Amino acid sequence: MATVDKSSLKLPIENPEAQDFLPLLGTDYIELYVGNAKQSAYYYMAAWGFRPLAYAGLETGQKDKVSYVLQQDKIRLVLSSPLQSGGEINKHIDAHGDGVKVVALWVDNATKSHKETTTRGAKSYFEPKTLEDQHGKVVLSGIHTYGETVHVFVERGDYKGVFMPGFRKWDPFYKPAEVGLKYIDHIVGNVGWNEMNKWCQFYAKVMGFAQLVSFDDKDISTEYTALMSKVMSNGNGRIKFPINEPAEGRKKSQIEEYIDFYNGAGVQHMALATDNIIETVTALKNRGVEFLTVPASYYEDVLDRVGQIDEDLEPLRELGILIDRDDEGYLLQIFTKPILDRPTMFIEIIQRKGAKSFGKGNFKALFEAIEREQEARGTL
Structure with missing residues (x-):
């Protein structure tokens, strides 16, 4: 139904x-x-x-x-x-x-x-x-x-x-098992240079949203690239739209790459929630979904940064799942490589254990992983 x-x-x-x-x-x-x-x-x-x-x-x-x-x-x-x-x-x-x-x-x-x-x-x-x-x-x-x-x-x-x-x-014979995805946590839009505030104001004025959190190029930057982001949300929190724009960097950012290949602004990724990210990501990997990877060194001090978690660290390390904490709890997240031929849209898998944030502590490791993919594509 x-x-x-x-x-x-x-x-x-x-x-x-x-x-x-x-x-x-x-x-x-x-x-x-x-x-x-x-x-x-x-x-x-x-x-x-x-x-x-x-x-x-x-x-x-x-x-x-x-x-x-x-x-x-x-x-x-x-x-x-x-x-x-x-x-x-x-x-x-x-x-x-x-x-x-x-x-x-x-x-x-x-x-x-x-x-x-x-x-x-x-x-x-x-x-x-x-x-x-x-x-x-x-x-x-x-x-x-x-x-x-x-x-x-x-x-x-x-x-x-x-x-x-x-x-x-539509009731075909082929109906593979689900992988534990529950709901859309947030949907991220990429917009052009200096357009982020314009579209945040659009969601505030036209749809009654308010800003939940913002990140500047000091929060989201590496040695080579940077971007800016603000998260707009409606009142009940069921609709959350982060809006990204490029920021000045030494090389071409992932946002610029997206806009070049998408030919303009559009949806960069959907974040899909799960109650068990280890089981979900294991199932997805077994079905051929490819995820970004971070260096093994990420896990050497991650628990010093985020504190105690319910999960064993080893399966998170094996799968490449990232961890971050805020004042409300922690979250687990991982990002696919682009799921299309053009390097545009990808999907995030997220499990929230009380956290209301978006993984700020993982930005540097994540964006360096994206840059490695950009370098392989020749678009960095």
Whole structure:
């Protein structure tokens, strides 16, 4: 069933300075425009443990594109490809390669959400519209954000079908086991030079977010590269959007590399939460997912820095999982190499043990690992 009770989801972050006038109940789905949705769906199923949920295409009366919907716990991915030449999806793929087009947000009232955001300055992507079938109705509306990324507001309280009208249940024989991914912890956007504050102000003014934390080039820098980042969050903490921009460095930063190959601003990575990062990462590695690695020396003094943890250090060391602590607890995190041919989007796996932060203590080791990959690609 499409209706997921995300209201039971208890995330550790609350942001009382945010206005929450929409309000946002959670992430409804992430839609990627891809060159071959059928093959991409197989990848996310086989490698990442997503389960088949719904399908739309020629067999459902959709003539211009095909979409496969995958789900794992509270995470939904929609993979869409064009069925004809020309058109919006083709242009998007030609410019950006495979990438995130839609970050869909679950709301009680999509019409109100559109009005609230557009009257505050958002550019409309599409006006509120109602989709109906025998299972009920879904109301959608959309606004533009950074680059060609859009937010679609999804109101599905009156719908009992598999995903939304226009889709049918997708039930193939092949259904690999899940890997323990639970929900989207945060979604990171990369924007151009001196654009971070502009988009942070957009989320504050247009959507009622407030800044949760910020990092400057002293926090996020190595010998060669640097970047700036601010984390915007809604009031209930279920939607967290870090926004990155490049900063001056001796060589080309990962943000500059992303913008060069993506041809503009876009979603850099999704952070997917798990309750057992050792089991999840072990399963992902066994399925062929490749992760960034840090030098063995990282683990020599990591417990001196972060203190006592519940996990044995050895499996964390073997898997390359990073550890950081804040005033509320600690977290465990690891980052994949780019999962696409272009060095653009990647995925973070995160397990929070009370921590509300984003791994500031790991930035130097992480970015040096990224630089080693950039050097191998010849883009540093």
